[in-house]
Amino acid sequence: MNTTRSGRPALTRPDGTPLRVLVVDDDPDLAEVLSGALRYEGWRVRSAGDGAAALAEARELMPDAVVLDVMLPDTDGFAVLRSLHTVKPDVCVLFLTARDAVEDRIAGITAGGDDYVTKPFSLEEVVARVRGLLRRAGMARQQEEGPRLTVGDLVMDEEAREVTRAGDLIELSPTEFELLRFLMRNPRRVLSKAQILDRVWSYDFGGRAHVVELYISYLRKKVDAGREPMIHTVRGAGYVLKPVSP
Amino acid sequence: MNTTRSGRPALTRPDGTPLRVLVVDDDPDLAEVLSGALRYEGWRVRSAGDGAAALAEARELMPDAVVLDVMLPDTDGFAVLRSLHTVKPDVCVLFLTARDAVEDRIAGITAGGDDYVTKPFSLEEVVARVRGLLRRAGMARQQEEGPRLTVGDLVMDEEAREVTRAGDLIELSPTEFELLRFLMRNPRRVLSKAQILDRVWSYDFGGRAHVVELYISYLRKKVDAGREPMIHTVRGAGYVLKPVSP
DNA sequence: GCAACCTCTCAGACAGCTCTGAACGGGCGG
DNA sequence: CCGCCCGTTCAGAGCTGTCTGAGAGGTTGC
Numbered sequence: 001m002n003t004t005r006s007g008r009p010a011l012t013r014p015d016g017t018p019l020r021v022l023v024v025d026d027d028p029d030l031a032e033v034l035s036g037a038l039r040y041e042g043w044r045v046r047s048a049g050d051g052a053a054a055l056a057e058a059r060e061l062m063p064d065a066v067v068l069d070v071m072l073p074d075t076d077g078f079a080v081l082r083s084l085h086t087v088k089p090d091v092c093v094l095f096l097t098a099r100d101a102v103e104d105r106i107a108g109i110t111a112g113g114d115d116y117v118t119k120p121f122s123l124e125e126v127v128a129r130v131r132g133l134l135r136r137a138g139m140a141r142q143q144e145e146g147p148r149l150t151v152g153d154l155v156m157d158e159e160a161r162e163v164t165r166a167g168d169l170i171e172l173s174p175t176e177f178e179l180l181r182f183l184m185r186n187p188r189r190v191l192s193k194a195q196i197l198d199r200v201w202s203y204d205f206g207g208r209a210h211v212v213e214l215y216i217s218y219l220r221k222k223v224d225a226g227r228e229p230m231i232h233t234v235r236g237a238g239y240v241l242k243p244v245s246p
Numbered sequence: 247m248n249t250t251r252s253g254r255p256a257l258t259r260p261d262g263t264p265l266r267v268l269v270v271d272d273d274p275d276l277a278e279v280l281s282g283a284l285r286y287e288g289w290r291v292r293s294a295g296d297g298a299a300a301l302a303e304a305r306e307l308m309p310d311a312v313v314l315d316v317m318l319p320d321t322d323g324f325a326v327l328r329s330l331h332t333v334k335p336d337v338c339v340l341f342l343t344a345r346d347a348v349e350d351r352i353a354g355i356t357a358g359g360d361d362y363v364t365k366p367f368s369l370e371e372v373v374a375r376v377r378g379l380l381r382r383a384g385m386a387r388q389q390e391e392g393p394r395l396t397v398g399d400l401v402m403d404e405e406a407r408e409v410t411r412a413g414d415l416i417e418l419s420p421t422e423f424e425l426l427r428f429l430m431r432n433p434r435r436v437l438s439k440a441q442i443l444d445r446v447w448s449y450d451f452g453g454r455a456h457v458v459e460l461y462i463s464y465l466r467k468k469v470d471a472g473r474e475p476m477i478h479t480v481r482g483a484g485y486v487l488k489p490v491s492p
Numbered sequence: 493g494c495a496a497c498c499t500c501t502c503a504g505a506c507a508g509c510t511c512t513g514a515a516c517g518g519g520c521g522g
Numbered sequence: 523c524c525g526c527c528c529g530t531t532c533a534g535a536g537c538t539g540t541c542t543g544a545g546a547g548g549t550t551g552c
Contacts, residue, residue, distance in 0.1 A: 082278050090285070108275075111369045111444040112282020159435045160488070161480050173509055174482035210529095211511065217530060235519075235528070419498060457500065459540065481508070481539070498549075509538075516531080522524090 008185070010042025011131060011140045013064065019134060022063040023047040024054040024080070025096065026073050033203065034067060037123040038130065051075035051083075058087050064139045065092040065130050070116075081109075092133040094126065113137065120202035124182050128158065151187045152230060152243025154223065156180065163223075170222050175200070179215050180223065183231070183241040192238040256288025257377060257386045259310065265380060268309040269293040270300040270326065271342065272319050279449060280313060283369040284376065297321035297329075304333050310385045311338040311376050327360075338379040340372065359383065366448035370424050374404065397433045398476060398489030400469065402426065409469075416468050421446070425461050426469065429477070429487040438484040 013019055021038050023045060025031040031047045038045045046061050048054040051074045058066070066084060070077035077095055084091050095109060095116035109116060113136060115129050134140040135147060149156040153166045161177060163170045172180060178200050183191070193209040201207070216239055220231050228244040259265055267284050269291060271277040277293045284291045292307050294300040297320045304312070312330060316323035323341060330337055341362035359382065361375050380386040381393065395402040399412040407423060409416045418426060424446050429437070439455035447457070462485055466477050474490040 078275060078278075082274060085278065085281075089291075108279035108282075108369075108444055108449055110438070110441045111279060111286070113286040114282065116440070157434075160486060161436045161483055175510070207511070210513095213529065214511075214531085220530095233529070421499070453500070456502090456540095460500075460542090463541065479540070493552100495552085496550085499547090501546080502544090504542090506541080507539090510536090512533105512535085514532090517529090519526105519528085521526090 011134065012042075013139065014141050016141070019043045019065070019140060020061050020063040021045050021130065022054065022057055022061055022066045024049075024051075024066060024072070025069040026050060026071075027069075030203070033123070034126065037127055037199075038067070041127060041131070049073075051080045054080055055083050055087065058084055058091075062088055063091060064137075065094065065134055067094045067096065067126065067130065070095050070097045078109075081114075090137065090139070092130075092137050092139070094129050094133060096121070096126075120204045122178060122200055122202050124178050124199050128181065132158070149181070149184045151184050151241060152245075154184065154230060154243075156184055165223060165227065172222065173218075175215060176218055176222070179212075180219055183219075183239070187241050187243070190234045190238045190240050195238070257380065258288075259385065260387050262387070265289045265311070265386060266307050266309040267291050267376065268300065268303055268307055268312045270295075270297075270312060270318070271315040272296060272317075273315075276449065279369065280372065283373055283445075284313070287373060287377070295319075297326045300326055301329050301333065304330055304337075308334055309337060310383075311340065311380055313340045313342065313372065313376065316341055316343045336383070336385075338376075338383050338385070340375050340379060342367070342372075366450045368424060368446055368448050370428050370445050374427070378405070395427070395430045397430050397487060398491075400430070400476060400489075402430055411469060411473065418468065419464075421461060422464055422468070425458075426465055429465075429485070433487050433489070436480050436484045436486050441484070 011019060019041075021043050023031050023034045023038065024047070025034065026049050028049065031049070035045045035047050044061075046057050046063075048057045051072050054066070054068070054072075057063075068077050068080060072080065077097075081093055084093065093109075093114040095114070097116055097118055099118045113133070115133055117125055117129060131140070132147070147157060147159045149158065154163070155165075156163045158181070163172055163177070163180065179196065182196065182200050193212045196212050197205070197207075197209060201211070216231060216233075220229070224231055230241055230244060232240045232242060234240060257265060267289050269277050269280045269284065270293070271280065272295050274295065277295065281291045281293050290307075292303050292309075294303045297318050300312075300314070300318075314323050314326060318326065323343075327339055330339070339360040341360065342365060343362055344365050359379075361379055363371055363375060377386070378393075393404045395404060400409070401411075402409045404427065409418055409423070409426065425442065428442065428446050439458045442458050443451070443453075443455055447453070462477060462479075466475070470477055476487055476490060478486045478488060480486060
């Protein structure tokens with residue numbers, strides 16, 4: 001079976017083969033980091049540095065999804081989107097855009113079911129969005145109950161951004177939500193503060209690991225409040241999320 | 247089963263296959279955005295940039311409906327309509343026209359069961375009209391109760407443009423109505439302001455996301471007034487419409 | 493041409509979020 | 523047993539996101 005590097009079963013195409021994703025960004029470092037994060041999901045990933053290369057790769061790879069920087073050296077993202085659709089009409093696109101550029105050309109993009117994130121973003125965010133796009137487009141095999149994440153009696157509905165424990169609703173801030181999502185995607189596995197920082201916080205975040213400790217403590221107050229704890233500290237190593245009983 | 251990208255069951259042909267729609271507009275960006283929005287409904291979409299290409303595509307696709315710009319580089323929309331009818335006599339047509347364009351000629355067209363919207367339009371409007379055309383023409387399989395949208399005790403009759411909550415009639419302005427329709431078509435899902443803006447406001451609207459907040463507040467006053475709230479803010483993410491109890 | 497309504501902009505108030513610094517406490521090695 | 527270090531928690535500053543009211547400009551209908 002096709003699996004992620006983390007051992008979790010991968011989100012695959014309906015026929016069980018790995019999903020294909022193309023990353024297009026002119027910053028090679030960023031493209032590399034993104035590719036790595038997507039590959040970690042068990043997907044087949046290629047990358048390109050400009051619009052022309054993107055088209056060439058797309059013709060060869062026939063990707064299910066494209067992660068596409070709006071600002072490219074040769075063309076703009078919108079033109080690339082059109083060309084991509086002629087190559088593969090049902091391709092999903094996640095745009096990467098600068099915060100202050102949001103207003104200009106993004107209009108209309110999300111209307112087609114595509115999506116975007118603003119730089120600087122967290123990898124967890126990008127991966128989650130791509131996963132959401134693929135699932136909604138019906139390109140990914142529906143796992144169990146679809147967009148529902150479950151660890152013990154803790155349940156997260158990613159689309160509704162709703163979290164419950166033993167049926168009780170838990171309200172979370174955006175950062176708390178992303179941190180918990182990362183933990184829930186990697187249950188029973190110790191995650192180092194560095195890993196968490198790299199994955200949940202923006203790639204250009206200069207802060208220290210102390211923030212992670214702080215947000216873990218916030219999460220504990222809300223998730224474990226008065227109940228049997230699910231979030232555990234592993235001294236010198238990191239944190240684990242585990243279901244209570246076994 | 248054939249489904250929309252949003253996961254909702256798609257409006258299909260009587261035999262269950264996807265509906266086919268042809269988009270004809272000489273502005274490639276607009277054609278792209280329209281195609282995206284229609285594809286998002288789970289339909290099979292092709293597009294063309296002029297009358298000749300439209301005919302060629304139509305012969306191949308045999309569309310159930312055509313979204314047709316009246317002003318084309320080579321011919322005018324009415325001539326195209328005539329040719330289309332020779333290719334597929336029962337095709338439905340939604341005309342796209344400038345506000346100040348000849349209303350009289352359009353008026354004659356709509357008598358034949360076809361419809362039109364004036365530029366600039368919102369995507370929600372176009373999609374709703376196409377849906378209406380197909381339904382009235384009997385080309386689409388009637389789903390559940392047809393043009394009735396229900397979320398909890400909130401009910402919208404799209405054709406009568408009537409909304410009730412717990413039986414009480416709620417009067418809405420056009421924009422309020424479209425916003426609520428979009429929310430009701432995507433219940434329990436967080437919708438970002440950008441998504442809402444792209445979908446409910448005209449494609450050329452240059453304004454900021456602030457309008458969305460404003461109209462959400464109008465809706466709350468009318469829909470949630472004194473009752474258990476159904477419209478919820480998800481800080482940093484967007485808004486959700488949810489039935490009250492579960 | 494007047495009145496009513498609809499739509500959108502602007503600016504201010506407010507609340508919640510994010511992160512810093514600093515103090516506290518408990519495990520673990522010496 | 524002591525001291526160090528890791529982890530936790532608290533308090534607070536600054537920022538951002540969200541809501542509201544007032545009002546201008548435009549359109550529609552009478």
